Amino acid sequence: MSQETLRIQKISGHAGTVAGEGTQREYTICKLIDTTTCIGCKACEVACMEWNDLPFGETIFGNTYQTMPETRWNYWNLILFNEHEREDGSLMWLMRKNQCMHCADPGCLAACPSDGAIVQYTNGIVDFQQANCIGCGYCITGCPFDIPKLNPQTKRVFKCTLCTDRVGEGLEPACIKSCPTGCLHFGSKDDMLDLAEKRAKQLRDHSNYPNAGVYDPKGVGGTSVVYVLHDAANPELYGGLPKDPHIPWSVKLWKGPLKWLGNVAMVGGLIGLFVHYLRFGPKDRDEEEMKAETKS
Amino acid sequence: MSQSGQILPHGRVLRYELHERLTHWTAAFSYIYLLLTGLAFYTPWLFWIAIALGGGQISRMLHPWAGLIFFLAVMKMYSMWAAQMRTTETDKAWWGAVGHYARNEDDKMPPAGRYNAGQKLLFWGFFWCSLLLLLTGAVLWFPEFIPWNLRFLRYTAVVIHPAAALLTIGLFLIHIYMSVFAERGAFGSVIRGDVSVEFAKRYHPGWYKEIVGESSTPRK
Ligand code: HEM
Ligand code: SF4
Ligand code: SF4
Numbered sequence: 054m055s056q057e058t059l060r061i062q063k064i065s066g067h068a069g070t071v072a073g074e075g076t077q078r079e080y081t082i083c084k085l086i087d088t089t090t091c092i093g094c095k096a097c098e099v100a101c102m103e104w105n106d107l108p109f110g111e112t113i114f115g116n117t118y119q120t121m122p123e124t125r126w127n128y129w130n131l132i133l134f135n136e137h138e139r140e141d142g143s144l145m146w147l148m149r150k151n152q153c154m155h156c157a158d159p160g161c162l163a164a165c166p167s168d169g170a171i172v173q174y175t176n177g178i179v180d181f182q183q184a185n186c187i188g189c190g191y192c193i194t195g196c197p198f199d200i201p202k203l204n205p206q207t208k209r210v211f212k213c214t215l216c217t218d219r220v221g222e223g224l225e226p227a228c229i230k231s232c233p234t235g236c237l238h239f240g241s242k243d244d245m246l247d248l249a250e251k252r253a254k255q256l257r258d259h260s261n262y263p264n265a266g267v268y269d270p271k272g273v274g275g276t277s278v279v280y281v282l283h284d285a286a287n288p289e290l291y292g293g294l295p296k297d298p299h300i301p302w303s304v305k306l307w308k309g310p311l312k313w314l315g316n317v318a319m320v321g322g323l324i325g326l327f328v329h330y331l332r333f334g335p336k337d338r339d340e341e342e343m344k345a346e347t348k349s
Numbered sequence: 350m351s352q353s354g355q356i357l358p359h360g361r362v363l364r365y366e367l368h369e370r371l372t373h374w375t376a377a378f379s380y381i382y383l384l385l386t387g388l389a390f391y392t393p394w395l396f397w398i399a400i401a402l403g404g405g406q407i408s409r410m411l412h413p414w415a416g417l418i419f420f421l422a423v424m425k426m427y428s429m430w431a432a433q434m435r436t437t438e439t440d441k442a443w444w445g446a447v448g449h450y451a452r453n454e455d456d457k458m459p460p461a462g463r464y465n466a467g468q469k470l471l472f473w474g475f476f477w478c479s480l481l482l483l484l485t486g487a488v489l490w491f492p493e494f495i496p497w498n499l500r501f502l503r504y505t506a507v508v509i510h511p512a513a514a515l516l517t518i519g520l521f522l523i524h525i526y527m528s529v530f531a532e533r534g535a536f537g538s539v540i541r542g543d544v545s546v547e548f549a550k551r552y553h554p555g556w557y558k559e560i561v562g563e564s565s566t567p568r569k
Binding site: 066067068087164166167168185187188189190191193194199202205208293301303304306307310312314315318319321322323326329330333334335336337 | 389390391392393394396398403406408409410451452453455489491492493497500501504505507508511512515518519522523528530531532533534547548551552
């Protein structure tokens with residue numbers, strides 16, 4: 054924690070330089086989720102709540118295992134249960150651990166107007182700093198994965214921290230520690246991608262999943278959470294995992310060209326009016342006044 | 350019967366009644382607050398404004414409420430002034446001669462009524478932008494209640510809201526410039542309510558003619 058300022062490489066709503074920008078770091082960290090070996094036991098959900106000391110919220114009962122429809126401000130890690138019928142009529146139960154993807158190019162951070170409310174560390178973790186959050190919800194609009202959630206009482210937004218406090222001390226995230234099947238792995242991004250590719254190849258070659266593959270979407274610059282999917286061609290099957298996620302183009306337009314055009318127009322307008330006044334002055338300088346001015 | 354447009358003693362003409370002036374300042378103060386807090390969220394280089402105005406959280410909380418007040422004031426303006434803001438033939442000629450207006454050659458301008466064509470543009474620009482700002486502002490106010498499959502509403506709002514705000518900022522800058530710096534005496538019309546006869550004749554000859562025609566015995 055002591056090196057925190059140095060380790061930050063992106064800051065939301067920030068004018069000026071960033072302390073850790075361009076500093077070198079050997080590797081970025083990554084969580085690997087192998088959906089093919091997840092059994093939906095929800096141990097990771099419990100571990101997340103315990104470690105982060107989150108108050109429990111109400112559950113729903115709709116005759117399925119899905120006792121909560123989506124993540125909440127106080128529920129950062131949720132298994133999505135999806136029943137999928139294959140072409141041959143057989144049933145597949147697709148389970149996906151859903152949480153913040155820790156995008157390399159985070160839409161939440163791009164959209165956030167508040168200085169330091171969202172930061173990205175050089176290890177790849179995207180972390181919300183609630184003390185600086187103003188509750189505008191722009192991050193909700195910026196995120197292509199529907200992850201940031203507003204606490205209606207405090208008007209601050211919360212999401213998975215990738216256990217940045219644990220990782221900072223050299224521990225693995227709480228969810229990883231709790232997984233009984235070993236479908237969760239944690240390490241450097243390179244190692245995790247390597248492992249993921251091997252597992253996908255195994256699925257393709259030996260388990261009759263010709264479409265098995267790795268989900269590390271390039272549209273958001275890659276993510277610090279990657280999936281192995283049985284069917285990487287149809288990520289939507291896994292509870293709406295977007296096929297080609299990217300920062301919404303309107304958010305880019307808003308934070309890019311619109312901002313620069315607006316700034317130039319405002320400054321230009323002010324200068325223009327000032328120069329106009331110097332050149333022409335007030336409208337009602339009549340003959341008398343002009344004469345009086347030239348005399349004095 | 351409406352009192353504005355009445356000849357007053359000492360060569361003054363009543364231009365805005367008290368309720369018109371109150372409406373103007375309700376809109377003006379709420380707009381300036383919206384402008385400052387809005388700009389703070391618009392660019393990191395101006396985020397310090399939100400800090401100076403009590404902090405980001407407070408600014409975020411109050412901006413939409415100020416927006417509601419602003420919107421109501423604009424609607425009140427609509428009910429008071431819309432009839433006088435209709436475009437006329439003279440307005441087209443006015444735009445044709447706008448270069449003279451910019452060079453302070455007001456004697457070469459076609460005679461304006463109570464409002465010249467530029468003021469009408471200001472009015473309608475603010476009117477339509479207020480509607481846009483209210484609609485998109487409502488989406489920005491409660492983004493957490495917009496369901497995921499209606500997210501295009503949020504995507505639209507984050508662009509339209511600042512874009513409409515920027516349009517009003519352009520109109521607003523010119524409005525301040527004209528009414529405080531260029532047309533001396535205009536500012537007094539929204540403070541005390543009256544302007545001089547010379548002001549009325551110079552900038553709104555059509556309007557002045559109407560008044561003189563109506564009040565046959567100007568009070569001295
Ligand atoms: C008419 C009712 C209005 C409503 C309900 C409204 C609401 C909002 C909301 C909820 C936001 C998000 C941040 C925040 O809450 O502070 C916002 C941002 C903003 N508002 Fe408004 N607003 C209104 C009118 C205006 C007006 C008249 C202006 C003109 C200056 C304005 C300028 C802005 C700007 C520049 C932003 C920041 C946009 C960005 O982040 O790029 N708003 N507004
Ligand atoms: S609500 Fe989201 S976008 Fe707004 S200040 Fe908080 S973290 Fe930033
Ligand atoms: S998944 Fe959403 S909240 Fe997480 S880093 Fe990406 S954009 Fe931000």
